Amino acid sequence: MVLAQLELSVWFVRAVAFVWGCLWASFVNVVVHRVPREMSVVRPASHCPACGAPVRAWDNLPVVSWLVLRGRARCCGARISPRYVVVELLGGVLSLGIVEVVVRALPGDTTLVHAGSVFLADFALAMALVAAAFIDAEHMYLPDTITIGGTLFGLATPGLRGIGFGDAAFGAAVGFVGVWLPFIVGYKALRGRSGMGVGDAKLVMLAGAWFGWPGAAFALFAGAIQATIGAVVLVLVQGRIDEPEAVRKDREALTLAAAEGDAEAKRALEEDPLGTAPAAGIMAARLPFGPFLCLAMIEWLLAAEWIQSRVGGL
Numbered sequence: 001m002v003l004a005q006l007e008l009s010v011w012f013v014r015a016v017a018f019v020w021g022c023l024w025a026s027f028v029n030v031v032v033h034r035v036p037r038e039m040s041v042v043r044p045a046s047h048c049p050a051c052g053a054p055v056r057a058w059d060n061l062p063v064v065s066w067l068v069l070r071g072r073a074r075c076c077g078a079r080i081s082p083r084y085v086v087v088e089l090l091g092g093v094l095s096l097g098i099v100e101v102v103v104r105a106l107p108g109d110t111t112l113v114h115a116g117s118v119f120l121a122d123f124a125l126a127m128a129l130v131a132a133a134f135i136d137a138e139h140m141y142l143p144d145t146i147t148i149g150g151t152l153f154g155l156a157t158p159g160l161r162g163i164g165f166g167d168a169a170f171g172a173a174v175g176f177v178g179v180w181l182p183f184i185v186g187y188k189a190l191r192g193r194s195g196m197g198v199g200d201a202k203l204v205m206l207a208g209a210w211f212g213w214p215g216a217a218f219a220l221f222a223g224a225i226q227a228t229i230g231a232v233v234l235v236l237v238q239g240r241i242d243e244p245e246a247v248r249k250d251r252e253a254l255t256l257a258a259a260e261g262d263a264e265a266k267r268a269l270e271e272d273p274l275g276t277a278p279a280a281g282i283m284a285a286r287l288p289f290g291p292f293l294c295l296a297m298i299e300w301l302l303a304a305e306w307i308q309s310r311v312g313g314l
């Protein structure tokens with residue numbers, strides 16, 4: 001079997017890709033909820049975030065159950081965040097997008113095994129980026145399992161993206177150093193605090209490992225432009241940029257523990273750049289950068305050729 005034969009049943013392939021994406025994104029919702037809380041992502045099975053009752057399989061269908069139950073839990077009527085549906089639909093759309101843009105662009109004589117491997121790797125990347133974006137937006141931290149794990153996976157599979165190991169390794173190095181040196185070391189020397197977190201540097205390292213240095217450069221520049229637009233929109237709409245609620249609550253819990261003599265909490269507060277409340281004013285506002293980097297990486301995943309044809313040098 002080669003790829004060209006799938007063209008006969010292209011609507012079937014599209015439907016399967018969309019449903020597949022929604023199902024896995026359902027798991028991404030579990031990751032987004034549990035990983036920052038240091039809970040296992042496999043056990044226990046899904047339960048209601050409000051009352052803890054187990055969720056029956058029938059009420060756990062991606063998108064459909066949320067619509068049927070009108071965004072409320074069957075057990076206790078608690079409101080279920082629309083984030084669950086948004087993530088599930090994102091999974092379906094990204095899965096479909098990878099099939100349309102990446103897989104169907106492969107030569108017609110590509111074996112199904114190779115085409116399937118390309119799809120699975122890119123889909124895994126897309127789901128990891130969605131998880132990272134939502135975790136960073138809520139908690140302002142990017143898990144190493146995603147950034148470092150994704151980098152290693154990218155270094156192991158450059159052939160699936162038609163680049164060599166050298167390109168991937170160079171891209172990863174450029175990505176990390178290109179953020180760490182100016183925005184963490186340099187910025188701290190000039191202004192006494194870092195302009196970005198080490199997690200952001202590791203995320204750009206992942207972009208480089210996956211796409212080579214042009215992908216890392218695009219992630220950083222497009223991420224910065226999008227973050228600026230995001231900040232302007234937030235200021236126009238709300239008049240200010242609020243620190244995520246979970247970050248403030250974590251710091252309050254740590255401060256309380258430190259005041260009661262918990263040495264570990266005290267050290268965590270001193271070492272973590274989020275350990276002090278943000279100063280007043282827009283320039284000191286804390287906006288998570290990870291979601292904007294993830295968005296730029298997804299743009300590159302789906303439209304690198306289009307972007308390269310318009311931006312010379314990349």
Ligand SMILES: [Zn+2]
Nearest residue numbers: 048051075076
């Ligand atoms: Zn409930």
